[in-house]
Amino acid sequence: MYQTVNDPPPEISHRAQPEHKLKLMTSATPYFCDGCKELGYGVRYTRDCGGGHSIHLHTHCALAGDTLVHPLYGYGKMEFRLLLEPPSAVQGRACDGCGEPTLDYVYHCFEQDLDIHPGCATLPQRIVHDGRALELRWKASRPCVQCGDNKGRRSMFWAYSSYFDGEVVDLHVACLKENARISWEATYRNRMHERYGKISLVVASVVCSLVFGTQWP
Numbered sequence: 001m002y003q004t005v006n007d008p009p010p011e012i013s014h015r016a017q018p019e020h021k022l023k024l025m026t027s028a029t030p031y032f033c034d035g036c037k038e039l040g041y042g043v044r045y046t047r048d049c050g051g052g053h054s055i056h057l058h059t060h061c062a063l064a065g066d067t068l069v070h071p072l073y074g075y076g077k078m079e080f081r082l083l084l085e086p087p088s089a090v091q092g093r094a095c096d097g098c099g100e101p102t103l104d105y106v107y108h109c110f111e112q113d114l115d116i117h118p119g120c121a122t123l124p125q126r127i128v129h130d131g132r133a134l135e136l137r138w139k140a141s142r143p144c145v146q147c148g149d150n151k152g153r154r155s156m157f158w159a160y161s162s163y164f165d166g167e168v169v170d171l172h173v174a175c176l177k178e179n180a181r182i183s184w185e186a187t188y189r190n191r192m193h194e195r196y197g198k199i200s201l202v203v204a205s206v207v208c209s210l211v212f213g214t215q216w217p
């Protein structure tokens with residue numbers, strides 16, 4: 001769902017601990033990014049710290065610039081700085097893009113007290129897919145095409161607007177993120193089922209013959 005970072009380098013230094021190197025890798029296993037603490041899938045930067053512990057970073061978190069220029073905020077008229085920790089100890093801070101919690105890596109505007117996830121900051125202003133254009137807006141102006149809501153919390157945050165069969169349709173960015181998560185999880189579950197499904201059948205047939213003295217049906 002996010003704009004891909006073009007040609008990410010195969011190895012980088014960790015922003016917070018430059019002596020540590022992170023390697024670019026791809027895996028189907030979901031992870032929590034140690035930068036923004038949001039879920040991630042696919043391509044990532046990783047460091048094996050030993051003892052079964054690894055650091056993972058989204059490419060957009062690992063390669064995030066120190067400042068953000070965003071079209072919805074006047075192309076740089078408001079100053080956003082990348083912080084590696086929340087700007088204050090206040091609990092319950094939320095991204096002004098998607099409305100979901102912000103933890104650690106965040107673009108912050110001190111003047112207006114705004115926060116944006118590094119991932120939300122990379123959402124393109126315009127997406128063209130299958131000949132249809134989706135435009136990023138401050139918020140939906142009609143019920144969201146996915147959740148049907150136009151008064152709830154998600155309606156206070158960014159949405160994509162598009163024409164579909166001659167009608168304007170809006171989709172909350174939070175619903176878009178949820179869609180992406182559900183489709184990744186479904187893909188991951190299918191892969192795991194393909195990989196381990198046969199093994200679990202073998203185990204089941206062995207257990208069946210040992211415990212019940214019978215063949216697996």
Ligand SMILES: [Zn+2]
Nearest residue numbers: 033036058061
């Ligand atoms: Zn991240």
Ligand SMILES: [Zn+2]
Nearest residue numbers: 095098117120
């Ligand atoms: Zn966000």
Ligand SMILES: [Zn+2]
Nearest residue numbers: 144147172175
């Ligand atoms: Zn929605």
